[in-house]
Amino acid sequence: MKKPSRDFWKDSAFALASVALAFAYGSLTWKRDLPNLFRIRAGRPLAEQAQEPNPSLKFTGARGRPLRPFLFTGRTFDVFYFDHVNQPTAEFARATLQATSFTYATLPFANFNQADFRGSYFERASLRGADLRASHFAFTNIIQSDLTGADLRDADLTSARILLTKLEGALFNENTKLPFSEAEAIARGMKRAK
Structure with missing residues (x-):
């Protein structure tokens, strides 16, 4: 079986970092954004x-x-x-x-x-x-x-x-x-x- 290339690991790490940043930003701003999106008071x-x-x-x-x-x-x-x-x-x-x-x-x-x-x-x-x-x-x-x-x-x-x-x-x-x-x-x- 062929080993994954270096680019694969770089892309995977970048994708995981992007998801982690998006999650962190979302958890910080959910109280501000959610009420406007879903009518939560x-x-x-x-x-x-x-x-x-x-x-x-x-x-x-x-x-x-x-x-x-x-x-x-x-x-x-x-x-x-x-x-x-x-x-x-x-x-x-x-x-x-x-x-x-x-x-x-x-x-x-x-x-x-x-x-x-x-x-x-x-x-x-x-x-x-x-x-x-x-x-x-x-x-x-x-x-x-x-x-x-x-x-x-x-x-x-x-x-x-x-x-x-x-x-x-x-x-x-x-x-x-x-x-x-x-x-x-x-x-x-x-x-x-x-």
């Missing part, structure tokens, strides 16, 4: 993530821990994930939050006045008493969420999909564009503002 501090230049990166908070300050008036967040965020009285007035996820987010009494939620996704989110006046919810999914006492005056929910969502005490007026009739809104417990 990194749980890094929100203030740190707010400084990131790339707006498509995750923006998730540690579950159940309020983080302050949470002031994002007029900011743009496209394709962000506010999943599991627990932050009372957050400020998002005039913010652009298109294609943003709010799964299990707890944002009671948050100010979303004139916010743009087009294409966003709310599932099991709590926005009790939130100020959603003049907000746009085109093509937004609001599923099993809590909008009890939310202010929806002048909001545009025409093409929003609202399923199994609590709307008791939510305010609307003649300028509110709902995906259902006014009679159904009142039947769901919504209140017409005077």
